[in-house]
Amino acid sequence: MKNVITISREFGSGGRTIGKMVAEALGYKFYDSELINEVVKESGISREFVEKYDEYATHKNSILFSIAVNAGGDGYNGLSIANRVQIAQINVIKQLAEEGNCVIIGRGADYILRDRDDCLNVFIRADMQFKARRVLEAYGETDVKIEKRLTDKDARRRVFYRSFSMREWGALENYHLMLDSGAIGLENCAEIIAKVAKLDN
Numbered sequence: 001m002k003n004v005i006t007i008s009r010e011f012g013s014g015g016r017t018i019g020k021m022v023a024e025a026l027g028y029k030f031y032d033s034e035l036i037n038e039v040v041k042e043s044g045i046s047r048e049f050v051e052k053y054d055e056y057a058t059h060k061n062s063i064l065f066s067i068a069v070n071a072g073g074d075g076y077n078g079l080s081i082a083n084r085v086q087i088a089q090i091n092v093i094k095q096l097a098e099e100g101n102c103v104i105i106g107r108g109a110d111y112i113l114r115d116r117d118d119c120l121n122v123f124i125r126a127d128m129q130f131k132a133r134r135v136l137e138a139y140g141e142t143d144v145k146i147e148k149r150l151t152d153k154d155a156r157r158r159v160f161y162r163s164f165s166m167r168e169w170g171a172l173e174n175y176h177l178m179l180d181s182g183a184i185g186l187e188n189c190a191e192i193i194a195k196v197a198k199l200d201n
Helices: 015-026 034-043 047-053 062-071 081-099 128-139 146-165 186-198
Strands: 004-009 029-031 102-105 119-125 177-180
Touching: 004 015, 004 186, 015 029, 015 102, 015 186, 029 034, 029 081, 034 047, 034 081, 047 081, 081 102, 119 186, 128 146, 177 186
Parallel strands: 004 102, 004 119, 029 102, 119 177
Antiparallel strands: none
8 A cells, every 4th residue: 555646737637636536535634736735834934935835946956955955954044045945945845745645636746755665656747738728627718828838848848857866757667657648538547546656565
C-alpha cells in the first residue's frame, strides 16, 4: 500500500480532478492549492507572494532550491522571498508525507520525496485537443490562443521541475505510472491509480 501519491500533470489533462477522485476513493487527504495555506503558515509570507512563486522557479534561484531539496534546509536568513517560499514548500511536502495517506499535486513532490518507498509517482498527460477543450470549458477564451496557453503553462512547469531536480519533467523514468487521460478517461485513470496504490509490493 502506498501512503503518498504524487501526481504531476500537463495543463488541461485533468490531473487535479483525477487526484481528487483518488483521494476520495482511498480516504486520503488532498493537497493542491491547499498547500498554499500550509506554506503561508510555514514561511510567514503573505498569501499573495506565495501564490506568485508557487510551482514556478527561475534559473536565478535554482541553486539554492537544489540545496534546500537535498539538505532539507529550513533557515531563511538572507534568502529572497522566492527562495523562502520554495524552501517552505519543500518542508511542507516532507511533513505531509510523514503524516501519510495523502495525494499531492505537482510542485516537484515526486522528486522531493524520491527517497521514500511508500510513494506512488504518477504523471497525467493528454493530447492537445482534449486539453484545449477542457481548459476552454473551465476558464473560457482569452486574447491568447489556447495552444499557446497550454504550451506556456507546461513550459513553466518544466523549468520549475528542471531547476532543482536536474531531471526532465514528464520523462517516463521519473514516474511509476504514466496515464493518458484523454484516451482512458479521468474516472478510469483515478481507478487505476487507486488500484495500484493498494498493491502490496
